[in-house]
Amino acid sequence: MAGVSKTLEIRTSPHILSGYSVDTIMFNVVLALLPVTAFAVYAFGLPALLTLTVATVSCLATEELATRVAGKASALGDWSAAITGLLYGLTLPPGLPLWMVAVGGIVSVGLGKTLFGGLGANPFNPALVGRAFLQAAFPVSMTSWTPAFGAERFYTLPASTLTAPLTKPSYHDALSGATPLARWKFDGQLTEVSDLAFGAIPGSTGETGALLILLGGVYLVARNMMSWRIPVAILATVACTSGILYWLDPNAYPSPLFMLFSGGLMLGAVFMATDMVSSPMTNAGCVVYGALIGLLVVVIRLWGGMPEGVMYAILLGNAVTPHIDNLIRPTIYGARPAEEMS
Amino acid sequence: MALPPSQDAPSPMDEFSKGLWRENPVFVQVLGMCPALAVSNTAANALAMGLATLFVLTLSNAVISSLRHFIPKQVRIATYILVIATFVTVVDYAIQAVSLDLHKALGAFISLIVVNCLILGRAEAFASKQPIGVAVLDGLGMGTGFTLALFSIGAVREILGNGTLFGIALFHESFQPWIVMILPSGGFFTLAGWLIVFSWLQEWRERRRRENAVQSPVVEVTR
Numbered sequence A: 001m002a003g004v005s006k007t008l009e010i011r012t013s014p015h016i017l018s019g020y021s022v023d024t025i026m027f028n029v030v031l032a033l034l035p036v037t038a039f040a041v042y043a044f045g046l047p048a049l050l051t052l053t054v055a056t057v058s059c060l061a062t063e064e065l066a067t068r069v070a071g072k073a074s075a076l077g078d079w080s081a082a083i084t085g086l087l088y089g090l091t092l093p094p095g096l097p098l099w100m101v102a103v104g105g106i107v108s109v110g111l112g113k114t115l116f117g118g119l120g121a122n123p124f125n126p127a128l129v130g131r132a133f134l135q136a137a138f139p140v141s142m143t144s145w146t147p148a149f150g151a152e153r154f155y156t157l158p159a160s161t162l163t164a165p166l167t168k169p170s171y172h173d174a175l176s177g178a179t180p181l182a183r184w185k186f187d188g189q190l191t192e193v194s195d196l197a198f199g200a201i202p203g204s205t206g207e208t209g210a211l212l213i214l215l216g217g218v219y220l221v222a223r224n225m226m227s228w229r230i231p232v233a234i235l236a237t238v239a240c241t242s243g244i245l246y247w248l249d250p251n252a253y254p255s256p257l258f259m260l261f262s263g264g265l266m267l268g269a270v271f272m273a274t275d276m277v278s279s280p281m282t283n284a285g286c287v288v289y290g291a292l293i294g295l296l297v298v299v300i301r302l303w304g305g306m307p308e309g310v311m312y313a314i315l316l317g318n319a320v321t322p323h324i325d326n327l328i329r330p331t332i333y334g335a336r337p338a339e340e341m342s
Numbered sequence B: 001m002a003l004p005p006s007q008d009a010p011s012p013m014d015e016f017s018k019g020l021w022r023e024n025p026v027f028v029q030v031l032g033m034c035p036a037l038a039v040s041n042t043a044a045n046a047l048a049m050g051l052a053t054l055f056v057l058t059l060s061n062a063v064i065s066s067l068r069h070f071i072p073k074q075v076r077i078a079t080y081i082l083v084i085a086t087f088v089t090v091v092d093y094a095i096q097a098v099s100l101d102l103h104k105a106l107g108a109f110i111s112l113i114v115v116n117c118l119i120l121g122r123a124e125a126f127a128s129k130q131p132i133g134v135a136v137l138d139g140l141g142m143g144t145g146f147t148l149a150l151f152s153i154g155a156v157r158e159i160l161g162n163g164t165l166f167g168i169a170l171f172h173e174s175f176q177p178w179i180v181m182i183l184p185s186g187g188f189f190t191l192a193g194w195l196i197v198f199s200w201l202q203e204w205r206e207r208r209r210r211e212n213a214v215q216s217p218v219v220e221v222t223r
Helices: A024-046 A044-070 A082-089 A098-110 A127-139 A180-187 A193-198 A208-222 A229-248 A258-259 A265-272 A283-303 A310-327 B012-017 B033-038 B042-064 B073-098 B099-111 B110-115 B118-126 B134-161 B184-222
Strands: none
Touching: A024 A127, A024 A180, A024 A208, A024 A265, A044 A082, A044 A098, A044 A127, A044 B110, A082 A127, A082 A265, A098 A127, A098 A258, A098 B012, A127 A310, A193 A208, A193 A258, A193 B110, A208 A265, A208 B099, A229 A258, A229 A283, A258 A265, A258 B099, A258 B110, A265 A310, A283 A310, B012 B134, B033 B110, B033 B134, B033 B184, B042 B099, B042 B118, B042 B134, B073 B099, B073 B110, B110 B118, B118 B134, B134 B184
């Protein structure tokens, strides 16, 4: 094309551009995830590093393979598969066998994204599709946690990490580290909020550094690359609902701060629910979507059978997104509302 | 009423074999999804359900075909259901007598064979218009195709989800079962996987047929 000067360019709308392309935004999401990722490796050591690497590589490889089979141009350059892989890795327990990590990575991009037609066509957040598949397929491994800040974390691996493919991992030598939510649900013990905020707790690789997740979210909002309404709506709904319940009966329900900083709520609210493809398009729709997810999180956590429900809450929110977009539509410029017309 | 067999009428063998592959009830027509998804969690359940359907389908096709001149058009669906329900009752009691465990495992799905759209579909679309011999062949073929499809779904689900086939362990005891495969969602994943395989094969056959069709006139010209 070099040397050819275009005098007339014909293209479809939109004609007013924000200056951001898909790959710019995606690259900035990766940047925003870097502190969380670094903290994950610092807190959980070598197993977290391997988990994140295998998760990202398996997602990238599946994306490349799928585009080749479909005869499309390689889509690795738009960073979306890398984000899926990184986010997916951040939701996994650090000691998960690496073969399971790879299986989930193939499922997240293969089943969650490319089968629906690739980036922009997936109804669900691909990273969470992969995690939900693993949760249903290998429930024991997905709820076996290693404690954070172990003394030998940088040069030893738990026995489960390097389990041979398709075989059962052994957890006999791993120190059992229940997550704060599981401890509350099954043992009635509360964890200090300061421990939750600074990540001195067992959990998925990326969910423990709550403050760093918020930092990444603030960066993306400041650069206008993320809808602030979704995380704010989710967190506000969780805080209000659990606040009312705590006020009614402080013995039966945990405090709102505990609810906000425990489990995957921060990671889910900031990085998962805000996935541009699977969240509503309008501002009002985003608030409805966030409030729905927040409500589901509280319901699943407090009354459900599982200690954590952020993943299912977001997937259910994704499922109703098309309906929210159908019900809440912006007025078209120049068009009058129906009652004025008649 | 029956038309004389014309030159391009399908042979009896075709009537049987179309249900196995070309018009497979599950993988091509996507009929009878309820039992195909619900009771295919083990190979044995799937096979039993397939054989029960095969029995009901063949006999109801035979009866409906032999009665096709006597059934008033206005009440034909009710009549078909009555005939089908009769054979389902026979199957229900037979399975109960042979194996009570199997009967418990299949549960309500034995009675639900009555409303299997595959059986009613063959009765309405085929058996009510064809002579009895062809109708029986059609029922046998479709039933066998259904059984094969259910078995292939059930075998995959049992091998992955439990590490066994017909209850016999296939792997070393350290095998990690994929529990999702014996859950309801596993039925959908496996069915989708087989549908992909089938549509790939169909596409490949179609392409080969078209290539042959393009080549044949060239052969005639050279001759």
